[in-house]
Amino acid sequence: MSDDLGLQKLLDDEGFVARILGRTRSGRNRKVLYGPDLPVVLLSGGPGMGKGRLLRCIRSEFGPHVPTAHVDCASARYRDEADQHAETRSEITEVLRGTAAQLGAWEGHGGAISTPRLYAGLAAVAASGRRASTAALVGEVRRHDDLMPSGSFWGGLLNRAARNYAGALAAFVTGPLTAPLITLLVEELLARLSKDGGAALAACYGEYSGAGGQPRQGLLSLGSDFQQGGEPRRYAESFLFRALRDDIEGAYGALGGRMRRVGRPALLLDHADTALGRRLVKPVLEDRETGHHDRLVIFATARRTDGGRFLYRAGDTARDSPGRWLPSEGGLPLWSRPPGGVPGLASPSRGVLLVRMPVLTRDQQEEQTSRLQVRRPDEHASLLPLHGAIRRLTGGRPLSVTRLAEATSLLDSPEGRTAWDLLDVPLSTGDATPGRPVAEILLDALVVRQLPEELPPQQRAHWLDLLTHLSVAHDAECAQSLMRARQAGRDGGLSAYRIAELLEDSGWPHCPRHFIGDLGLRHLLLRRLHHLQPGGAALREDHTLVQDDCRALGDGRPDALFGTVAAHRMHHHLASDGAESVADYLTQSLSTRNTREWCEELLAIAGAPLLGGLGGTDDRRARALGEAPEVAGDARRRLVDRLLHAVWLCEDPTQPPDDAVNGVLKSALDWLSVDAPHGAEVLAHRARDWSGLADSRQPLQPCACTNHIG
Structure with missing residues (x-):
């Protein structure tokens, strides 16, 4: 995929990123958005929506013109580094150290950008250990030497002073200590400061809780709080991040900075809805809420559309709601902090601007698909159904569009190929391993590598399997019956209701009619379920489990989604065992049921996925057109059979529209209305409405996960 495909409105010279950073991709100046009170920009969107891709674009294209640092909050690197010396390190200290190193390499x-304030705080923390040897603690302090400014040690202090300070550190190892190392280190550091350096430290650490304007006390308290753990450590860590932002302000606010530095620096936090990301972002929001402003532009990513856990569990009043902007709306987002916030009580969401990641438009999908294909002109017409399948299955999700477009380009001949064929195309992952089916590659990227943060450790190896079985479920009750069967005998199982919460936290959309609320993900999982056992046995077994639960409830019982439990059972029977019993049921109920309710049941039943489309024979078109031989029953039963198969095809998002089948909708309903025992008017109206929807390429039954079709 072209890195900026679908992101142009964000990245263009007059786009949001250029305006908030004050620089374009080519390095030209732009008038900056907003004043000194900046929002944290939260890029929201589920798996495969391009959040990480946007951060990479900012880093690679804006990074040469404004200082930029990148942090992957889901990386195990920071935890591994912290665990090497847990007494004087944490994930936060390692993130801040890495961020300072990136800013220090800016050319x-x-x-x-020098970070002396952060250096002082990290050095105090490194010297605060109580159990390690003096040599080990001095080694921890010296580990931060690369953060010391080059050329001078704090504005105005000569290299000689820096050398003397370094010599004092070495002396601590060989000589007797007259006080705790942190005390000696802080006193030695402060003694070496110039007037400007002392003022900088006083302005920063003098504001530490209980410091009373004294940087010495602030640094000592910082080290002590870090050793306490818990809330004191979290406060110390948040103050270290403030020290880093004060360093950035110092670099921009000094005389040389005002003359030479242009635009605003950026911190890019990928996977910021993890615990580490929230611990980084929350203190910034709290500081800015209380008036401690800085010019660091923070782009953070979150999978939930409402911004993530640290936002959606905050205040729920309109005043506390974050700002929201969809790039597709055009223009630039107008943001300012809502008035009336009470310091210490206001929700941190007031300082957030939620930017919803855009889906690819139809034109952009066509551009991406065409870019990856070089075809003969006579193959163009046979490609169009596959292009339509890509649109329907992906809903514009950028990663899915790209992978399916790559699969289309690898087909030897597109003639007669279906969406299911696309999912089986092997793609190379760029290494020496054989290619894997595109469906497996997508599931790996969208599910396996995007596990919910709160998923219990014992369930991590089973998460994909759980979702695979739930691909046949509709509401939570239906899903719960499957989970009881599939997790029988396993300790620490998950309920369907908890799984629904975890899916939402992972950024997957909700659909009232389908437990897996994303059409593309659901079909990837259905394909996997079909291949779990030979001949699709696992898929049939899951449909049978649901049917058995329906029988236990009683066919005449009401069902919220299907009208009756019998219709719910028929839906799963259609998906696993074929149409004969379903056509019998519909023919019999046409004479006894309310016609309007019968039509709704027909739609709900015929929304079943086709097992035959996963490797069997698909005779639906022949049955719909009345061309299949030996269809059992009288004239009415055969007519109902034709109507069932026509609706089944029209409701199948993996199939291209078929005008001949669309015509059957109107004719079959019209014929049924001629001798219907009751409800002729309803059937006539449905004939008009359904045929109109089919001709417009719209689903017959509105559904949250098919709204993009048409």
């Missing part, structure tokens, strides 16, 4: 306008 653009204004040069590297």
